[in-house]
Amino acid sequence: MDSEEDWPGSGPEADEEEEGEEGPARPRRRFSLGAVGKSLGRFADNIARSAAAASELLVDSELRSRSAALISEVAAKAGANVAKGLQQGARSAAAAPRTVQGVLQKLQARIEEQRLQALLLEQQDTPVDVQVAFQLYEDAPQELRSRLWMALLEHPELVHEYQVLAAELQQQRPQPVGSASPGEARNRPSPAAPSGAAREQQQQQEPQGAAAEGVDAEEAPPPPQQRLGWQDDEDVAAAEQQAVAEAAAQQPGPSSSSGDEGEPHASADPAHLSSSYAATWAAHRISPNNSGSGLGSPGPGHAQRAQQDEDGWQLVSDQAAAWKLQGTALLAAGMEQPPYSREREGFRNILMTAMMSVPWPLPTDYPLECRYATLLQISLGQEDIDDVISRDVHRTFPEHPLFAVQQGQQALFRVLKAYALHDLEASYCQGMAFVAGLLLFYAPEEPAFQLFCRLLSTSGPNLRRLYLPGLEGLKQELRKLEFLLERYLPNLSAHLTANGVVPVLYASQWLLTCYSCPFPVSFSCRIIDVMLQDNDDNVLLKTALALLASLEPDLLMQEGFEELLTSLKVTPVQWSSQRLRAVLNAAVASPLTPQDLADADEAVQQGFVGSLSRAPTFSAESSVETAAVAGDGTGTEPQTAGAGAAPQAAHPPSQPSGSAPAAAAAGAAAAAGAEGSGEDTVAADLAAQQQQIDDELFNMVMQLDLDWGAGEDAEESYSHTLHSAVQQGEGPRG
């Protein structure tokens, strides 16, 4: 019989007893009614089975009847228990969700906390690019940035020294290029022109490019002082530095060629590092700023990527081509090899020394008598600003572990509030929270506040003006961008304008959040590195131009307001960190001169309104088109360089002889063509035309606004009819 096989090891009675006790024990399973029901079923099953088994075992009729009575008695008792337990279970089951929910919430909170903690640690370990003076440290430990910012905070004199030095070096900078004319107002685009042209050649003429690369591959390994022809008498210092560097950088890493290149420049650093720090440090590549390696970093060896022409300018080719970084002066600049100089190295060493003497770990407390603490004690009449700021703190880097938690949000709140009290006029403006947040990633609260003050200070980068009520400063900056866009990327400028894509729509965020909307923190922080050291905010516009230059090929292929604007906003977010790095390299080494910026400033002051009030017109584009046609003739885009760098391109300084002279000549001719009227004349013409049509355009801008993204007749008619339509009152179907 089946029941025999199913027997549990124990006797039937024992079984029954066990089952009988299960009733009272049942409430333990109260979390689930289902479980209760299930065990009840099992219980009844067992009783039946026990009864059947007993009847078979006990042949004696008396015994049988007794046992049957016993069984039924036990069963009844157990049944009662079961019913009781079931009731309890039901009650508990009803109460359970709340209990469970509470427990689960606590559990989730703890898991989330741990997740954030892990994420924070992970993020803190993520290597970043740090711009130290003239040099980019790729994939450096984040500590380096903290130290840099602290050193700059504590030694404002270093910032001053850097500025002086940078100005001097900038004057020397064009010297490597034969035909460059130092001191000339527009001389800075010059180095870019040959690079860009040569790179284009290379892109077009692969065999020669490859050959050149081959040569370069052989030349690459020696120290850069020998490789780069224009470098002077630094061999001794370089040798020393290299020795130190090699000692410290035991791990060459995957990109040893990059490392080779970087070591001599960065050699002093490991010497200053604590041993543990040095170990981390050595694991990371260090490479000089603005170099070819900056563009292509991890990937194939430097030698394969970079071509060095006879001037010593290093050009990056294949990857740039893959990215369609076409030959604009704006991008080419990022691929230059900056000249080596003793002064530069000297300065960097001083800065590094200052950085390494920063106490570590950074103390997070601050004296109660400091300004920050004092400001925070003010509470009277601050409810409004408190309210405004607190609305934003949880909407600033909400995904970042540092600001996903109360603690971080409170620190951000305090920094912003202290600033609002410190600067009553600027007070708090949306966008500030992102900048302050960026600082808090790398600096404790009080220094972050000081750094924030410095960034906003009128005697510093003066970001403050962007945030002032009315946002006039921002608007001016956007017009400046418009002006520079016209000068440097005339094709793109015309294209965007024709489609109604104005900078206010895409660049407001860039400027107000220091690019942290929508770019990665590391991108923005390098911009802050530069601003803190330059003590001005020119890099903001330079970055905008570099970004746009990099986007240009994509954007030119698109039509329509929505498509363009979406592409502008979405595409760069998807770029690899290498490409973003390249863009910043280009921004840092931007060919934009102080003169360019001054021109832009002046133009804006004198009423340049940009496309803020410009509608698509043919007249506005005509002069640009002339330049474009000249450029298009060559199949390249020298016209972009042409606007800025025509004088140099007209006398191509020392193109690699034999490598595509035709293309070079064509490029030069194109550039010369653009130059034909003289760039100042062109600019003047543009300005004049603009003035002339401004009034007309001002009226048209209303049209433009009405027709955002339109361009289709149907849409236009909708827009036009709206006024009249609406006037005719509510529709019958309303």
Place this chain on the structure above:
Amino acid sequence: MAKRQDYDYLIKLLLIGDSGVGKSCLLMRFAEDSFTSSFITTIGIDFKIKKVLIDGKWVKLQIWDTAGQERFRTITSAYYRGAMGILLVYDVTDEASFTNIRNWMKNIEQHASDNVVKVLVGNKSDMDESKRAVPYSRGQALADEFRMQFFETSAKANTNVDEVFQSVARDIMLRLKDTQPDAASSGGGGGGPNLRVGAARPKAASSKSGCC
């Protein structure tokens, strides 16, 4: 262009209201049917597109979202004029944001075209009644005063969000149709459903208006 096949109407809407009332959340809910509490502050202006089917017509809504802080008005007000419909949003738990609606109305009078379709939106209606600062009746009264439609919405709970946008769009469509029925229907007769997004769910949450 081929684009015109995608829709019959293009309607441009603008979201305004104080900072933090949930304009971006409303838009996100409507355009992408999602809600997240980890939003970032809207800096400047932004827009999203959504195509919906209203009364058998494909309507492309181009919806502009603006920064709420006062000082951004100098930038955002330039975009009032192009708007056919404006959603004035306040937070039902924030009295000040409701009071400020009058200021926003002044802005509209100044910068928008006279006959722009307006709708008053009290957002965050999912919040606990104890937190509510503006009763439904006050919202309705204000809307009546300015002769506009009124909705209480919750972007979080997805209450009434579609209704608001559909209502505004329908109003605008009717006005367009009335004047230029030909032009209105010339856009391709409902063609291009291949390109639309979700669309067409007019009944979704109509029962929930003024919830809580």
